[in-house]
Amino acid sequence: MALPFVDVSPFLTKGSPSSPAKVASAKSLYDACHDVGFFYLKGHGIPQDRCEFVLDTVRRWMLTATKDEKAVIARKDAGVDDGDGARGYQKIGENVTLGKSDFHEAIDLYATHTDTPPCPPYKPIEGRNLWPNPDFEATFTSYIDDVLSLGAALMRCMAVALSLPEDYFESFITPSFWVCRAIGYPPLTEAALENNPGGVSCGAHSDYGCWTFLLADDTKGALKVQSKDGVGWIDADPIEGAYVVNVGDMLMQWTNGLFKSTVHQVVHLGSNYRVSVPVFFEPSWDAKISPLQTCIERTGGKALYGEVQYGEYLLGKVSSNFYAAPPDGK
Template identity: 40%
Template sequence: MGSDFKAIPLIDISPLVEKIDDPSMVSDGDLLEVVGMLDGACKEAGFFYVKGHGIAESMMMEVRDVTHKFFELPLEEKRKIRLTPGTGYRGYQRVGENITKGKLDMQEAIDCCAHIKPGKYGDLGKHLEGPNLWPDYPSNFEVLLENYASLLRDLSRKIMRGIALALGAPSDAFEGETAGDPFWYLRLIGYPVSADIPKEQRTDTGCGAHTDYGLLTLVNQDDDICALEVRNLSGEWIYAKPVPGTFVCNIGDMLKVWSNGIYQPTLHRVVNNSPRYRVSVAFFYESNFDAAVEPVKFCREKTGGVAKYEKVVYGEHLVQKVLTNFVM
């Protein structure tokens, strides 16, 4: 439900990563200790760092490095993979094209997401059909990012198994119809220095205050720039200070609905006040695209017996957001 936290907890999830897929280990003491820490973090802050996640720090750095290299290209080169409705809302957006709550964000980005075959979800999925757009430079961009997304999808699945146990559910509770075929988004974001943006185009933030749409977000951020801020229950903005080798994780809207509010997503924003360009690579792990997410029975029973949220079809929720997120 949130608290007046002053710092974001750091969790070593190595016991979870190593044991969560073995049914005989769900009562393991080290694993259950991690589950307890996940429960506390989701209730108190909605945010946590993870280490011991099994993704090589060298790969995390390489992903940020190719992101920096792409954003250093001339605008005309970057716009060769420009995001449009015709690309399934995949590709590059220049500074000022992304909107949060009606306000321009001072960021540029590339959006990639899970492949949707034409017609797979009918009218529900048509806006996001199409292949991801990859730049020619850096030359390793496509292979690296596809491999990275695959690894983070599996890591996210394991963390969600831990969160399921934290809520008192079976470890595979989010699989099957909820997230057995999870949709995912990978967003590579660049936050320029304010002085490099024409004064009439500037806004206060690189990304305005918001919650995320899905189940879980993993953020790989530059090691030496404080910019991501998380709001506690008193309305204070707390820095998610970079911790090398970790992901910053936060829970999203679909988990709030599924858990009937036991876990609440936390408002966060990005303000790059540093004199240097910053990148952040966010991986969004979502429910199935066509999942109808609603408060589950055992979470309703824990929270008074009444559903606090109406059923949400994830794809409808996402498409509604996407169609109003960009200035074309």
């Protein structure tokens, strides 16, 4: 089974009249989200050379930065120095999925919280991003802005797919409390895993937000999407000029389960150093999310989820990302 394609180009222009192209795009999005939860997004308008430069920026820093340089921007618990419990560099094995350490290193970045004080100490997620250097910051700030515009276009497409006004979601996503990860995956060798019992590069999980826009290098066979039977795995290999996009848990709740948040994992068995940059497009921090009435009607007439404030929901999810379960459950 191959992932479906969605062409978002008809929705890149805000407020344009309805057209057959928009209707077709919205239908393909609906089918992809309902049936699979993963798809290739084309027609996004972000140049390929720009995407490659972002990936090269990550690879260059991960492979050339010294331990001391990485330590300068290391993630720290909230209230410790400039830490907020979420932002910054994580060494191999520090990120945790389902209680097990993952075999990758990463820099985690978040939108600026409106209550962020000018200086530490910071509350959870209410700190400032820890950038490797000004060039890295400039590259990522510009790139994330482009992906946020793309996310807003996909929300317009989603609105039409659900028979809602095209601008229905605008107040919920302005501004988006986005998350971005710059990730480096060393080869997953037996020797490398001696001190990392997780067994995979990134453990099986579903994303907890709305949309994930994945930019990855040309490594094949690493990203695997769980098939409908819950047993097999589908390779979601990169395709030049397209993003791999998936539905997150928050969007599944918003659509009352109509759209599927599909489990996926990364198992990088190649010999190269794999790089990926997922940008997670989210509602605004204060947005209150509850199942849409149109989706309730399409899923049996009963709301399956209660209302949540997105920021509080995010805090609960992020708090479990960095603490692995003790060996043998002790």
